[in-house]
Amino acid sequence: MxxxxxxxxxxxxxxxxxxxxxxxxxxxSTLLAIFIWEVTREQQxxxxxxxxxxxxxxxxxxxxxxxxxVASRDFSGLQxxxxxxxKYPDITHAMVLNLNNQVLAxxxxxxxxxxxxxxxxxxxxxxxxxxxxxxxxxxxxMLSGQHIGWVRIGLSQSADLKRFEKIKFSAFAFLLIAxxxxxxxxxxxxxxxxxxxxxxxxxxxxxxxxxxxxRVKLDGVDEAAQLAKRFNIMLDTLVKxxxxxxxxxxxxxQSEKRLNQIMAVNHEGxxxxxxxxxxxxxxxxxxxxxxLDDNLLVHPAQVFFDAVHPDDRERVSRAVGECFKxxxxxxMEYRFxxxxxxxxxxxxxxxxxxxxxxxxxxxxxxxxxxxxxxRKKAEEAIQNLAFYDPLxxxxxxxxxxxxLQQEMAVTERSKHVCALMFIDxxxxxxxxxTLGHDTGDKLLRQVATxxxxxxxxxxxxxxIGGDEFVLILPSLDDDWKDAATHAELVAQKVLRVLNxxxxxxxxxxxxxxxxxxxxxxxxxxxxEELLKHADLAMYQAKAKGRNTVRFYDTTxxxxxxxxxxxxxxxxxxxxxxQFVLFYQPQINSNGQIIGAEALVRWRHPQKGLIAPNKFIxxxxxxxxxxxxxxxxLQTACEQLVEWARQPATAQITMAVNVSARQFHQxxxxxxxxxxxxxxxxxxxxxxxxxxxxxxxKDIEDVVDKMQALKKLGVSxxxxxxxxxxxxxxxxxxxxxxxxKIDQTFVRDIIDDSNDAAIARAVIALAKSMEFNVIAEGVxxxxxxxxxxxxxxxxxxxxxxxxxxxxxxxxxxxxx
Numbered sequence: 001m002x003x004x005x006x007x008x009x010x011x012x013x014x015x016x017x018x019x020x021x022x023x024x025x026x027x028x029s030t031l032l033a034i035f036i037w038e039v040t041r042e043q044q045x046x047x048x049x050x051x052x053x054x055x056x057x058x059x060x061x062x063x064x065x066x067x068x069x070v071a072s073r074d075f076s077g078l079q080x081x082x083x084x085x086x087k088y089p090d091i092t093h094a095m096v097l098n099l100n101n102q103v104l105a106x107x108x109x110x111x112x113x114x115x116x117x118x119x120x121x122x123x124x125x126x127x128x129x130x131x132x133x134x135x136x137x138x139x140x141x142m143l144s145g146q147h148i149g150w151v152r153i154g155l156s157q158s159a160d161l162k163r164f165e166k167i168k169f170s171a172f173a174f175l176l177i178a179x180x181x182x183x184x185x186x187x188x189x190x191x192x193x194x195x196x197x198x199x200x201x202x203x204x205x206x207x208x209x210x211x212x213x214x215r216v217k218l219d220g221v222d223e224a225a226q227l228a229k230r231f232n233i234m235l236d237t238l239v240k241x242x243x244x245x246x247x248x249x250x251x252x253x254q255s256e257k258r259l260n261q262i263m264a265v266n267h268e269g270x271x272x273x274x275x276x277x278x279x280x281x282x283x284x285x286x287x288x289x290x291x292l293d294d295n296l297l298v299h300p301a302q303v304f305f306d307a308v309h310p311d312d313r314e315r316v317s318r319a320v321g322e323c324f325k326x327x328x329x330x331x332m333e334y335r336f337x338x339x340x341x342x343x344x345x346x347x348x349x350x351x352x353x354x355x356x357x358x359x360x361x362x363x364x365x366x367x368x369x370x371x372x373x374x375r376k377k378a379e380e381a382i383q384n385l386a387f388y389d390p391l392x393x394x395x396x397x398x399x400x401x402x403x404l405q406q407e408m409a410v411t412e413r414s415k416h417v418c419a420l421m422f423i424d425x426x427x428x429x430x431x432x433x434t435l436g437h438d439t440g441d442k443l444l445r446q447v448a449t450x451x452x453x454x455x456x457x458x459x460x461x462x463x464i465g466g467d468e469f470v471l472i473l474p475s476l477d478d479d480w481k482d483a484a485t486h487a488e489l490v491a492q493k494v495l496r497v498l499n500x501x502x503x504x505x506x507x508x509x510x511x512x513x514x515x516x517x518x519x520x521x522x523x524x525x526x527x528e529e530l531l532k533h534a535d536l537a538m539y540q541a542k543a544k545g546r547n548t549v550r551f552y553d554t555t556x557x558x559x560x561x562x563x564x565x566x567x568x569x570x571x572x573x574x575x576x577x578q579f580v581l582f583y584q585p586q587i588n589s590n591g592q593i594i595g596a597e598a599l600v601r602w603r604h605p606q607k608g609l610i611a612p613n614k615f616i617x618x619x620x621x622x623x624x625x626x627x628x629x630x631x632x633l634q635t636a637c638e639q640l641v642e643w644a645r646q647p648a649t650a651q652i653t654m655a656v657n658v659s660a661r662q663f664h665q666x667x668x669x670x671x672x673x674x675x676x677x678x679x680x681x682x683x684x685x686x687x688x689x690x691x692x693x694x695x696x697k698d699i700e701d702v703v704d705k706m707q708a709l710k711k712l713g714v715s716x717x718x719x720x721x722x723x724x725x726x727x728x729x730x731x732x733x734x735x736x737x738x739x740k741i742d743q744t745f746v747r748d749i750i751d752d753s754n755d756a757a758i759a760r761a762v763i764a765l766a767k768s769m770e771f772n773v774i775a776e777g778v779x780x781x782x783x784x785x786x787x788x789x790x791x792x793x794x795x796x797x798x799x800x801x802x803x804x805x806x807x808x809x810x811x812x813x814x815x
Contacts, residue, residue: 181223743777
């Protein structure tokens with residue numbers, strides 16, 4: 001061994017050139033080896049540090065992004081974030097774990113739900129595994145200073161290792177070439193070569209200090225220049241790899257920025273309340289809905305509670321308090337009053353307590369809300385349409401029935417007496433017909449306002465249709481008599497209030513109500529019966545002259561039941577042709593029949609012949625009089641045609657009674673003309689008898705229709721003259737042909753000087769106005785003679801003949 005060493009030493013010392021070459025080779029090899037080793041080692045360290053930084057940054061970003069989702073246990077949102085990491089090529093595994101080390105989300109779904117045993121005990125970033133193949137680290141998930149879970153990231157270093165091995169191979173190849181070249185040219189360029197290699201060493205040292213932009217600048221084509229060139233290529237390669245790592249890090253930062261932007265534009269107001277610090281961290285949508293414009297994303301909790309609508313504040317505070325006590329969540333709707341606009345905003349909010357201290361006190365609460373203002377408006381509109389009258393904004397029939405049911409249930413227990421009051425406006429239809437529905441609506445709105453203003457706050461005022469209003473007066477008294485007295489006082493007050501003049505389009509208008517009252521307590525009657533009884537009482541008030549108050553009693557129901565039976569029978573009578581015409585003769589002073597009055601009778605299959613005063617008023621009320629009157633006119637005209645076929649009866653006139661409701665039909669003139677044309681009757685022989693009730697309303701319409709019928713040839717008689725309206729001002733405007741002295745004056749004309757004076761005055765009035773006059777109800781010769789003496793020339797009554805069927809008409813009466 002010693003001999004070998006001496007041999008080598010001798011060989012080296014034996015020649016300067018050899019020493020130079022050997023020395024140059026040794027020096028160059030040593031320098032380049034040291035340089036390459038240092039550079040590659042430093043590069044390896046840098047690459048590993050960057051890889052660790054990359055893994056740490058990635059873990060921290062994921063921990064920040066998943067904090068809210070972990071707190072709200074939204075596993076779908078966590079999985080979406082983890083799946084987004086698959087775009088990083090070096091990722092070996094990425095997962096989110098809870099405090100029990102259970103995997104909540106994993107880039108490999110098969111690992112979800114597994115428990116890991118190698119997790120650290122303390123909530124701090126920890127590198128679990130670090131070797132040449134991969135990096136494995138964990139980072140705690142913190143929310144408001146509290147540890148709520150883990151993020152674990154694994155990055156592979158295999159790609160970097162391959163790149164590093166490649167670089168090392170290239171470096172050692174460069175070293176071998178450089179040593180070879182140094183040996184060849186050492187003898188002739190020792191000093192030159194040493195100087196150029198020093199330049200390379202200098203650059204290497206600078207690069208080692210971090211000056212990555214430096215490069216070796218050597219001219220020529222010798223080994224030193226080539227070595228410098230390859231050294232520069234190596235540096236370029238290393239810098240390129242380093243830049244790629246930096247770009248990856250920047251891409252990660254950009255991804256984090258996009259995530260923050262998504263959170264910023266989310267329309268849901270997301271919030272995180274640190275209860276101990278009394279601070280709320282939130283996104284911009286939270287601030288926008290509350291009406292904050294200070295661009296801050298952290299505010300005291302009181303800012304939130306101050307923004308809650310005063311009427312909802314207690315309810316919200318109670319819900320939060322219950323959430324604290326029960327360790328559950330709350331889910332509710334309430335209103336904000338926006339601080340910057342004052343606008344009311346409805347939101348649907350949910351909050352959960354996610355952290356507690358050792359003493360079970362809540363530390364942290366998270367949640368989110370979104371705006372539901374438009375939905376609430378739609379619900380309110382639907383509610384209003386369903387339960388309120390759109391014209392007056394009063395409760396409608398549905399809501400009235402609901403409240404009435406409630407009062408019945410309450411009084412079933414309390415035994416208090418309540419009142420149900422039906423109010424109907426008198427002659428409202430006339431107002432609508434004459435001034436139009438718009439004017440009628442204005443009256444209804446004013447009536448609604450007066451009713452609301454003159455009852456108690458807890459009384460119900462409703463409109464159930466048309467001009468019908470209803471009041472519910474709850475808990476009037478325990479005693480029925482005292483309750484009735486109280487209800488009477490309220491009804492009289494309503495009567496006075498509604499009698500005051502109204503102003504409709506700057507025009508004063510007077511309206512009166514008819515009021516029906518029904519007392520009730522508990523469920524002694526059904527809801528339908530209560531409404532029907534109050535309605536009956538109201539109609540009784542109308543029957544008693546209107547503008548008055550009537551209380552319901554049981555006799556009303558008996559009358560109504562009888563009316564209902566009568567009405568059903570009348571409907572069958574119309575379809576079953578049970579009505580017949582009787583005729584009563586009208587006689588001149590010579591005792592000859594010059595006319596007849598057609599009088600309707602009802603031949604009931606069980607009850608026999610029913611007089612007109614038993615069913616005509618009901619027919620007027622329910623409208624059947626229109627069908628009956630049409631049939632009477634048709635039948636009377638057909639009889640005129642029959643009489644016209646015989647010379648002895650061809651000139652007999654026919655008097656037909658026309659009710660006020662019939663006459664006010666829009667198409668009355670057309671209907672009379674149609675019947676005359678269909679039957680072929682002579683209109684000159686047709687006389688329509690009108691009652692004075694026609695003159696009560698719309699006298700202009702009455703005159704127009706009479707004149708139109710006069711043009712057809714029809715004549716008119718004013719029936720029962722002197723018993724009703726009897727206005728001479730209107731009388732002179734009507735195109736009448738005859739006045740009829742009512743039987744009430746004729747009956748006592750012999751014994752009562754007043755009746756005689758009235759009969760004489762009617763005859764004189766008719767003569768002065770060139771009207772014919774006829775006296776009805778003449779029953780004896782004395783009456784007949786006195787009327788002749790007064791100047792009356794036409795008579796009707798039992799003295800000359802009772803109303804009989806057409807078959808008996810001429811049997812007891814001379815033509």
